[in-house]
Amino acid sequence: MGKIYIIDVTNRDGVQTAKLGLSKLEKTLINVYLNEMGVYQSEFGFPTTRHESHYLRANIKLAEMGVLSPILLEGWIRATSEDVETSFKLVPEIKHLNLSISTSDQMIYGKFLGKKHPKDITKMMTDAVDAAKALGTESIGVNAEDGSRTEIGYLIEFGIAAKEHGATRFRYCDTLGYDNPFTIYNTARRLAEEIGLPTEIHCHGDLGMAVSNSLAGAKGVIDGGQDVYINTTINGIGERAGNADLLAVILAVTKSKGFAENYKLGRHIDLSKSWKLAKFASYAFDVPIPINQPGVGANAFAHASGIHADGVLKDPFNYELYDFAELGRGEAETVETGREICSGEYGGISGFSHIMGEMAVHFDDAQQAENVLELVRYANVESQKPLVADELLFIAKYPEIARELLTLTP
Numbered sequence: 039m040g041k042i043y044i045i046d047v048t049n050r051d052g053v054q055t056a057k058l059g060l061s062k063l064e065k066t067l068i069n070v071y072l073n074e075m076g077v078y079q080s081e082f083g084f085p086t087t088r089h090e091s092h093y094l095r096a097n098i099k100l101a102e103m104g105v106l107s108p109i110l111l112e113g114w115i116r117a118t119s120e121d122v123e124t125s126f127k128l129v130p131e132i133k134h135l136n137l138s139i140s141t142s143d144q145m146i147y148g149k150f151l152g153k154k155h156p157k158d159i160t161k162m163m164t165d166a167v168d169a170a171k172a173l174g175t176e177s178i179g180v181n182a183e184d185g186s187r188t189e190i191g192y193l194i195e196f197g198i199a200a201k202e203h204g205a206t207r208f209r210y211c212d213t214l215g216y217d218n219p220f221t222i223y224n225t226a227r228r229l230a231e232e233i234g235l236p237t238e239i240h241c242h243g244d245l246g247m248a249v250s251n252s253l254a255g256a257k258g259v260i261d262g263g264q265d266v267y268i269n270t271t272i273n274g275i276g277e278r279a280g281n282a283d284l285l286a287v288i289l290a291v292t293k294s295k296g297f298a299e300n301y302k303l304g305r306h307i308d309l310s311k312s313w314k315l316a317k318f319a320s321y322a323f324d325v326p327i328p329i330n331q332p333g334v335g336a337n338a339f340a341h342a343s344g345i346h347a348d349g350v351l352k353d354p355f356n357y358e359l360y361d362f363a364e365l366g367r368g369e370a371e372t373v374e375t376g377r378e379i380c381s382g383e384y385g386g387i388s389g390f391s392h393i394m395g396e397m398a399v400h401f402d403d404a405q406q407a408e409n410v411l412e413l414v415r416y417a418n419v420e421s422q423k424p425l426v427a428d429e430l431l432f433i434a435k436y437p438e439i440a441r442e443l444l445t446l447t448p
């Protein structure tokens with residue numbers, strides 16, 4: 039029986055979202071939190087994009103140091119041999135790649151305007167897989183963009199070609215959120231059966247079904263005899279109406295009616311990190327968590343009406359499916375209502391020492407404190423908002439990695 043793994047794509051799909059973005063330090067913290075949570079893989083960025091190079095290389099160093107382990111760090115590129123070669127030029131240490139190309143007639147003819155046909159698309163993809171293999175890529179995922187609007191016969195042919203050239207996973211992308219649970223179940227099952235590769239399910243929320251489609255797709259892949267890798271983003275942040283929310287997917291997999299009896303996670307997920315992760319992503323993206331967000335919304339465990347309040351006080355399971363403490367909620371948070379000393383790009387040593395002292399961080403000497411402060415200033419230039427405690431602690435603990443992350447040389 040196949041198992042369910044999570045691949046989080048916040049640092050790729052999430053940051054592609056219009057009007058939103060993350061600093062390189064914020065992206066790094068997200069990788070750290072995802073690793074702590076037990077997520078299998080982070081799609082951590084764009085190896086062909088020059089301003090990502092230092093960030094990607096610094097994160098691979100963190101993986102080598104054991105800080106980002108066992109999570110796998112995988113780069114997302116277009117499925118062309120040129121993109122593969124550029125990736126290895128800019129990020130020679132890259133080990134995992136996902137190669138993406140449009141497979142639907144709508145996109146092939148609508149984007150390439152008659153210059154490419156399905157057989158050319160397959161050839162571009164297999165050339166890219168060959169190039170990735172030749173350069174020593176350890177795992178190669180092949181993404182069928184707009185898979186849900188692709189004729190199934192071609193999709194299977196495309197997937198089999200990817201497998202024959204050495205791809206390790208096939209990603210079915212419901213790029214426009216067009217599927218429903220019934221269609222995606224059938225498609226995912228057929229793809230798993232006929233291509234015979236571990237399969238990723240990548241869903242969007244244009245019709246409000248990203249999480250339910252992810253669950254149905256996962257069932258299809260496992261019933262088709264393969265492991266499934268569900269793509270998620272934190273708080274569902276992603277292009278347009280967003281992606282499948284990480285926490286909602288895990289809750290659906292582990293707590294929805296009868297599902298977990300047959301369909302199991304391949305790696306333990308520590309749900310107690312959910313609250314911290316959702317809050318950090320909300321702060322970093324500057325997007326509030328909706329009041330009714332599953333698990334982490336302000337109202338997810340709030341009760342007002344007489345019957346509900348009475349019921350939940352007698353036994354929480356009368357009106358709650360799961361316990362808030364399981365998600366890392368329930369501790370009181372202090373909000374400063376008086377004087378506040380914040381980090382900033384023009385900060386000085388006195389304020390900085392105060393902030394670090396509050397967190398019981400002490401420096402060996404004045405020079406060391408000044409060095410870390412300088413990095414904190416640069417981090418603030420990028421983020422344009424006060425750093426959170428974990429960002430400050432990260433910089434103090436890994437100053438050389440932070441220096442690399444913060445290096446942007448146009």
Ligand SMILES: [Zn+2]
Pocket residue numbers: 051213240242276277281
């Ligand atoms: Zn997407």
